[in-house]
Amino acid sequence: MRIACVQLNIAFGDPKENFRKVEEKVRKAAMLNAEIVVLPEMWNTGYDLTNLEEIADVNGEDTKSLLTRLAKELHIHIIGGSVSTKRGNHFFNTMYVVNNIGEVIAEYDKAHLFKLMDEHLYLEAGTDKNIFTLNDVDMGGVICYDLRFPEWFRTHSLAGAKVIFVPAQWPAGRIDHWKILLQARAIENQCFIVAVNRVGEDLNNSFNGNSMVIAPWGEVLWLGAEEETIGLVEINLDEVDEVRKRIPVFQDRRVDIY
Numbered sequence: 001m002r003i004a005c006v007q008l009n010i011a012f013g014d015p016k017e018n019f020r021k022v023e024e025k026v027r028k029a030a031m032l033n034a035e036i037v038v039l040p041e042m043w044n045t046g047y048d049l050t051n052l053e054e055i056a057d058v059n060g061e062d063t064k065s066l067l068t069r070l071a072k073e074l075h076i077h078i079i080g081g082s083v084s085t086k087r088g089n090h091f092f093n094t095m096y097v098v099n100n101i102g103e104v105i106a107e108y109d110k111a112h113l114f115k116l117m118d119e120h121l122y123l124e125a126g127t128d129k130n131i132f133t134l135n136d137v138d139m140g141g142v143i144c145y146d147l148r149f150p151e152w153f154r155t156h157s158l159a160g161a162k163v164i165f166v167p168a169q170w171p172a173g174r175i176d177h178w179k180i181l182l183q184a185r186a187i188e189n190q191c192f193i194v195a196v197n198r199v200g201e202d203l204n205n206s207f208n209g210n211s212m213v214i215a216p217w218g219e220v221l222w223l224g225a226e227e228e229t230i231g232l233v234e235i236n237l238d239e240v241d242e243v244r245k246r247i248p249v250f251q252d253r254r255v256d257i258y
């Protein structure tokens with residue numbers, strides 16, 4: 001399975017420019033023969049949270065319209081990172097997953113809001129997990145700060161996810177945490193982790209990429225540089241079953257004591 005990770009800069013509070021750029025990058029990923037393309041977190045607006053009333057995507061309509069059009073035309077699955085959305089009077093940090101015939105097959109609101117970036121002041125947290133199927137493989141998707149919650153990843157691997165996607169806007173100052181936690185989540189859940197971070201700066205943070213694709217045994221298959229790039233990585237899903245047979249962590253869990 002060939003996966004393209006789109007590590008990009010995001011124009012602060014400028015959905016029009018970000019929509020233009022995402023279309024350009026998804027087209028490039030399709031030209032590389034990717035089967036799945038993955039975008040970063042909050043790519044439509046960045047963390048321009050004080051202006052969400054004006055710029056958040058109402059019911060995700062603009063995002064869904066762009067992603068379904070591209071997925072269908074280019075015959076590519078899209079893990080739509082996440083975008084700021086407005087539903088009723090509330091705002092969310094929402095991931096859409098669109099399959100290669102242009103159907104929206106999953107919609108997920110970030111479950112853990114990150115206080116250091118003021119999310120709790122503006123956004124509502126989601127409550128449901130995010131499991132979907134692409135090419136007959138069960139997969140999961142969480143968002144950025146969700147990475148610090150191993151129980152949330154376990155919930156997804158127990159629900160069958162063999163690949164877990166992690167779009168992010170993870171600042172440079174804590175990039176060591178990002179890399180170590182991603183590797184740990186892959187090893188402990190014996191699954192692939194595909195994590196796409198942004199680059200560039202906003203008013204409060206600078207972001208240095210380091211997007212990663214990690215195999216179930218913990219090998220780093222791809223580490224993104226610190227500038228805009230598209231990483232194309234081929235993963236072999238048989239490795240999940242092989243690793244789970246070699247060290248049967250899922251059979252050895254002591255659910256009787258925890």
Ligand SMILES: NC(=O)CCC(=O)C(=O)O
Nearest residue numbers: 114144145169170171174
């Ligand atoms: N956008 C985020 O959720 C950032 C999470 C983060 O930086 C962290 O250290 O955790």
